[in-house]
Amino acid sequence: AQSVAQPEDQVNVAEGNPLTVKCTYSVSGNPYLFWYVQYPNRGLQFLLKYITGDNLVKGSYGFEAEFNKSQTSFHLKKPSALVSDSALYFCAVRDFYNQGGKLIFGQGTELSVKP
Amino acid sequence: GAGVSQSPRYKVAKRGQDVALRCDPISGHVSLFWYQQALGQGPEFLTYFQNEAQLDKSGLPSDRFFAERPEGSVSTLKIQRTQQEDSAVYLCASSPSGGAAEQFFGPGTRLTVL
Numbered sequence: 001a002q003s004v005a006q007p008e009d010q011v012n013v014a015e016g017n018p019l020t021v022k023c024t025y026s027v028s029g030n031p032y033l034f035w036y037v038q039y040p041n042r043g044l045q046f047l048l049k050y051i052t053g054d055n056l057v058k059g060s061y062g063f064e065a066e067f068n069k070s071q072t073s074f075h076l077k078k079p080s081a082l083v084s085d086s087a088l089y090f091c092a093v094r095d096f097y098n099q100g101g102k103l104i105f106g107q108g109t110e111l112s113v114k115p
Numbered sequence: 116g117a118g119v120s121q122s123p124r125y126k127v128a129k130r131g132q133d134v135a136l137r138c139d140p141i142s143g144h145v146s147l148f149w150y151q152q153a154l155g156q157g158p159e160f161l162t163y164f165q166n167e168a169q170l171d172k173s174g175l176p177s178d179r180f181f182a183e184r185p186e187g188s189v190s191t192l193k194i195q196r197t198q199q200e201d202s203a204v205y206l207c208a209s210s211p212s213g214g215a216a217e218q219f220f221g222p223g224t225r226l227t228v229l
Contacts (some may be wrong), residue, residue, distance in 0.1 A: 007149055032215055043206055043220035044121070044158070051215045090157055094215075100171055103208075103218060105157030 002027045002050045004091045006106035013113050019046030021076040021109045032094035033074045034103065035065055037087050044090065050074060061085070081113045117141065119221035121207050127227045128197045134193045136224045140209030147190050148218060149182055150206040158206055164190060197228045 002041045004025045025031055032051055036044040048059025055067045065076045074091060088110050092103040120139045121223055128134050140147050145166055150158035151174075161180070163171040166187040175182070179198075184190040204225050208218035 034217060035173040036220070041222070041225075043121075043222045044208075046217045046219065049215070049217055067212060092157075095160075097200050100148070100163035102148060102163055102171065102174075103150075103158070105159070108155075 001073060001093050002031075002093050002104055003031075004033075004093050004098075004106040006089075006091055006107050009107070010110045010112065013044075013111070015083050015113055016080050019078050019081040019085070019111065019112060019113070021089050021091075023074045023106060025072050025074060025093050027093055029096070030110055031074075033065075033067065034092045034094070035059065035063070035074075035076050036090045036092065036105075038090065038108075039087050046087075047076070049087065057108050059110075072113045083113050083115055086113045116141045118218050119207055120211055121205075121221040121224050123224060124222060125225050125227075129229055130197060130199060132197050133195045134197055134226065136194075136205050136226070138190045138192070138207030138221060140188065140190070140207070141211075141219055142188075142213065144185075144209035144211050144219075146210040146212060146218075147184060147201055148210070149190070149192050150208065151176075152204040152223070153160050153208055161192070161205075162170065181202075187220075194226075197226075202228045213225070 035047040050067045091106045147164040149161040160174040164184040179195045181193045189210040204223040207221045
C-alpha cells in the first residue's frame with residue numbers, strides 16, 4: 001500500500017531562520033508527491049509537486065522540496081521563515097492503483113513561526 | 116478565476132438527520148474528489164468522479180454515504196441518518212485531468228452532528 005509519513009506533529013522556527021518540514025513515503029514504482037498548506041477554516045492550497053526530473057522542486061511562496069529516492073523522503077524547505085508561514089502542512093502521494101489517482105495524505109505538521 | 120466552492124460552509128445536524136453537501140468544481144475540470152478530514156488528521160479519500168461517472172467509491176465509510184454528479188459539474192455528497200462519528204470537515208477537490216495534475220481544493224464544509 002502507498003503511504004506517507006510526517007514524523008513531526010509540530011515544528012517551531014524563529015522568523016528569518018530556515019525551516020524544514022519532513023515527509024517520507026512508501027510507494028511501489030515512481031512516486032508523484034505533493035505538498036499542500038492549510039490555513040484555519042480554509043481548504044488546502046497547493047504548494048508544489050514532484051513528478052520527475054530535477055530533485056529540487058520550487059513552489060509557491062518561496063517554498064521548495066527535495067526529492068531523495070534513496071532515503072524515500074520529500075522534505076519541504078524554505079530558506080527564511082515568515083510569521084505568515086504558520087499553518088498546517090500536508091505531504092501527499094498520488095495513488096495510481098485506483099482510478100483517478102486519489103491523494104493519500106500524511107497526518108500533517110503544524111508549523112509555528114515566532115517573531 | 117473562480118476556485119472550487121462548497122456550501123454550506125458549516126452544518127449542524129441532529130443525530131439521525133439527513134444532510135446534503137454541495138461542491139461546485141472549477142469549470143471544465145473533469146475529475147472531482149471528495150475527502151473527509153477528521154479533527155487533527157489528514158484528509159481521507161471518499162469517492163472520485165470522472166465527469167458524471169463515479170469510478171471509485173471505495174472510501175465511503177458506509178451505505179449511508181452517497182455521492183452524485185449527474186451532469187458532470189456540480190456534485191452533492193449526501194449522508195443519511197447522520198451519526199456523531201460523521202462529524203468532520205468534508206473537502207471537495209477538482210482537477211483538469213488525472214495523471215500528474217494537482218487537485219484544487221474547496222474551503223470545505225464543517226459538519227457537526229449533535
